[in-house]
Amino acid sequence: QPxxxxxTTNRAQSPPSRxxxxxxxxxxxxxxxxxxxxxxxxxxxxxLVEASAAHRHYPAPRRGxxxxxxxxxxxxxxxxxxxxxxxxxxxxxxGRGSHAVAADLDGTLLRSRSPFxxxxxxxxxTGGWPRLLLLLLLAPLATLLGxxxxxxxxxxVLVFAATAxxxxxxxxxAAQAVLPRFYAADVHPGAWRVFSAxxxxxxxxxxxxxxxxxxxxxxxxxxxxxxxxxxxxxxxxATGMVHTRRGVLVGRRKAEALHEIFDEDGDVPDVGLGDRRxxxxxxxxxxxxxxxxxxxxxxxxxxxxxxxxxxxxxxLALRPTPLAALLTVxxxxxxxxxACLRIAAGALLPMPWVYYAFWALGVRVVVKGSPPPRAGxxxxxxxxxxxxxxxxxxxxxxxxxxxxxPVAAVTYSLSRLSEMLSPIRxxxxxxxxxxxxxxxxxxxxxxxxxxxxxxxxSREPFLLRFSALFAELTDEVVPVAMESRMGMFHGxxxxxxxGMDPFYFFMNPSPVYTVTFLSKLPSELTCSSGGRPSHExxxxxxxxxxxxxxxxxxxxxxxxxxRALAGNDGxxxxxxxxxxx
Numbered sequence: 149q150p151x152x153x154x155x156t157t158n159r160a161q162s163p164p165s166r167x168x169x170x171x172x173x174x175x176x177x178x179x180x181x182x183x184x185x186x187x188x189x190x191x192x193x194x195x196l197v198e199a200s201a202a203h204r205h206y207p208a209p210r211r212g213x214x215x216x217x218x219x220x221x222x223x224x225x226x227x228x229x230x231x232x233x234x235x236x237x238x239x240x241x242x243g244r245g246s247h248a249v250a251a252d253l254d255g256t257l258l259r260s261r262s263p264f265x266x267x268x269x270x271x272x273x274t275g276g277w278p279r280l281l282l283l284l285l286l287a288p289l290a291t292l293l294g295x296x297x298x299x300x301x302x303x304x305v306l307v308f309a310a311t312a313x314x315x316x317x318x319x320x321x322a323a324q325a326v327l328p329r330f331y332a333a334d335v336h337p338g339a340w341r342v343f344s345a346x347x348x349x350x351x352x353x354x355x356x357x358x359x360x361x362x363x364x365x366x367x368x369x370x371x372x373x374x375x376x377x378x379x380x381x382x383x384x385x386a387t388g389m390v391h392t393r394r395g396v397l398v399g400r401r402k403a404e405a406l407h408e409i410f411d412e413d414g415d416v417p418d419v420g421l422g423d424r425r426x427x428x429x430x431x432x433x434x435x436x437x438x439x440x441x442x443x444x445x446x447x448x449x450x451x452x453x454x455x456x457x458x459x460x461x462x463x464l465a466l467r468p469t470p471l472a473a474l475l476t477v478x479x480x481x482x483x484x485x486x487a488c489l490r491i492a493a494g495a496l497l498p499m500p501w502v503y504y505a506f507w508a509l510g511v512r513v514v515v516k517g518s519p520p521p522r523a524g525x526x527x528x529x530x531x532x533x534x535x536x537x538x539x540x541x542x543x544x545x546x547x548x549x550x551x552x553x554p555v556a557a558v559t560y561s562l563s564r565l566s567e568m569l570s571p572i573r574x575x576x577x578x579x580x581x582x583x584x585x586x587x588x589x590x591x592x593x594x595x596x597x598x599x600x601x602x603x604x605x606s607r608e609p610f611l612l613r614f615s616a617l618f619a620e621l622t623d624e625v626v627p628v629a630m631e632s633r634m635g636m637f638h639g640x641x642x643x644x645x646x647g648m649d650p651f652y653f654f655m656n657p658s659p660v661y662t663v664t665f666l667s668k669l670p671s672e673l674t675c676s677s678g679g680r681p682s683h684e685x686x687x688x689x690x691x692x693x694x695x696x697x698x699x700x701x702x703x704x705x706x707x708x709x710x711r712a713l714a715g716n717d718g719x720x721x722x723x724x725x726x727x728x729x
Contacts, residue, residue, distance in 0.1 A: 236342060250421070252424075255442065256423045257335060269464060270323070273318070316359070325713040327360060328364040328460060329457050332368055461642050483657070487653075490654040503549045513550060530593060531595045531622075532624045535625055536600050536630050592624075609699045623676050627692055630662070632662075639656075
């Protein structure tokens, strides 16, 4: 495209009127086509306004008039195929600690310009696969409206499909516990480099409902203010409409929202970041503005964010793009039948056969290390305590399948349905230290025992703090590193009904469980024989398992997880139900 350069004048000279086109070569005005003429006239108007205001040769225009003139010139340049703003790659992020920044979300702070996956997550968490199917059916309509009508119309369709009739508390819960993990995996490196460098004030403007995006933006990206589309509600439920006063936050509405945020102290953003033409209105209000290109880039590593996502919930393990969401909906009926078949095989077949039955049904069980022999094969030996990392409630079952024999397990907050379906003996913990210690000692006298010292499951490559109680009760401790891989569904939940956990795990087309047996704990590192403190033994086993799995040790507990995801301490009040087999 031709490059246009403008010359400036001082007060004594006439207003600027010379144009140099095509790398500085003079060209007569009548040689310009209509588009170039329009661009030149708009640019000349803008320069006249700025020069007049600067030299006080003419009365300074009002702020709104100058902004409209600038917006007209930007739209004209964009219509001619010329990008009016430089790329974000050309922005120098150094020395911006005292700067304020305003940025869009989809396509700017996030690599993907499509918000569909996040609406799909909310739809599945609030209404299951029927609501996800509704969203899929209306997604083509939203796409057509976005192309033929307006971006706002497309957003209204997505909002209706994902939230109509859903409880506001359910949407808030999904935004707090589910969406941050998927948002954090899609952060744009160029936009994040500039956004994180501006420390004085960070503002995000997005057409996504504010209730969905705000928890992630504030906690993980450090946003100070978030302006988004507001949902209309009635009696604690979303109506599927947007708030009538502001509507969908696109185009000039973003500029109005930015003006309201910064108008309190008369400030303006130093940097504006956007990715599409509808972002130009708010970008014009910034001292500098940069465009985030749509070229494919590698996402920012999650450990570089302001806060790393350790705990997250939700059933979907994959990013629900339109194609992935469609395959998920189509797979659900067949997957549930397959899950029932797999559960029946594990519950009804003898344990030595379960390993082979799982392989035949598409469940891979990988065994590493040397499993210890059955308890009681050596005179005077008590049961072995298997200290396992905790990935799902199925850890003891896959441990038993790897050993070829059933191993009892102690549990907490296990659903009644899961207890009835379990092929091994399960004994509930009471969370009373004295009572639980006596029960574990009795179980070890009867045979081997599996225990998960973390007290709750963790999805990310982190190990929670290990309880030290197990280390005080026996010296026969074998650490076991458990690792699970699920491609479609998560087999754990903190907010939903835990009775569906085994079904969701076995609904995965080809789940994988890796069981790694580590060496038995040396006697000099135990409490009774070695005289080591119980917390030291527990921490040593935690570090040993973490090193085997390339995980990171933390001091976080079950209480921390449930407070972050469910808003409670994770304490359940149930009567003990021990299952003997």
